[in-house]
Amino acid sequence: MTIFAETDRLVLRELxxxxxxxxxxxxxxxxxxxxxxxxxxxxxxQALEVIKYIRQQYEDHGIGRWAMIEKETNTFLGWTGxxxxxxxxxxxxxxxxxxxxxxxxxxxKGYATESAVASLAYGFQQLKLKDIYxxxxxxNTASNKVLTKVGMQASGEFLFDNEPHHWYHLNRDQWxxxxxxx
Numbered sequence: 001m002t003i004f005a006e007t008d009r010l011v012l013r014e015l016x017x018x019x020x021x022x023x024x025x026x027x028x029x030x031x032x033x034x035x036x037x038x039x040x041x042x043x044x045x046q047a048l049e050v051i052k053y054i055r056q057q058y059e060d061h062g063i064g065r066w067a068m069i070e071k072e073t074n075t076f077l078g079w080t081g082x083x084x085x086x087x088x089x090x091x092x093x094x095x096x097x098x099x100x101x102x103x104x105x106x107x108x109k110g111y112a113t114e115s116a117v118a119s120l121a122y123g124f125q126q127l128k129l130k131d132i133y134x135x136x137x138x139x140n141t142a143s144n145k146v147l148t149k150v151g152m153q154a155s156g157e158f159l160f161d162n163e164p165h166h167w168y169h170l171n172r173d174q175w176x177x178x179x180x181x182x
Contacts, residue, residue: 022076035137078102080115090158
């Protein structure tokens with residue numbers, strides 16, 4: 001098992017097939033999917049396919065979403081991290097996307113921000129990425145707040161699945177300047 005990053009409260013590691021219960025708890029919740037197209041998972045077989053898809057990204061691109069594990073309890077909280085997005089979005093293709101998704105009972109505890117900061121550091125330091133992007137539905141106040149809080153710059157709106165989204169961007173030089181201020 002590969003651990004990609006750690007924070008004060010989190011271990012960010014590869015998703016494993018044994019995370020199927022956690023992925024199902026996460027992605028079967030309609031509230032979690034409010035701004036994600038309202039297509040929650042219906043069974044654990046679908047959750048297993050999600051994990052296999054992410055694990056294939058590790059093989060194909062060397063990066064994909066990570067399991068977000070609370071250190072103190074070893075609890076699966078959701079996923080986080082960067083992935084190479086091959087599907088055209090907002091006229092971008094083959095870009096690195098920052099994302100996170102957390103089980104509802106862990107919302108509002110700062111885990112998304114904490115994991116996003118670690119993910120950006122990994123992307124810019126280990127992967128030597130030049131640019132990282134993010135998107136959030138315009139009504140998803142919490143996610144938009146996280147992307148802004150970690151230093152990403154809003155750079156317009158676009159439609160994704162016929163729903164309005166904000167588009168965010170951060171380049172390595174901007175990120176380095178932010179780190180110098182901390």
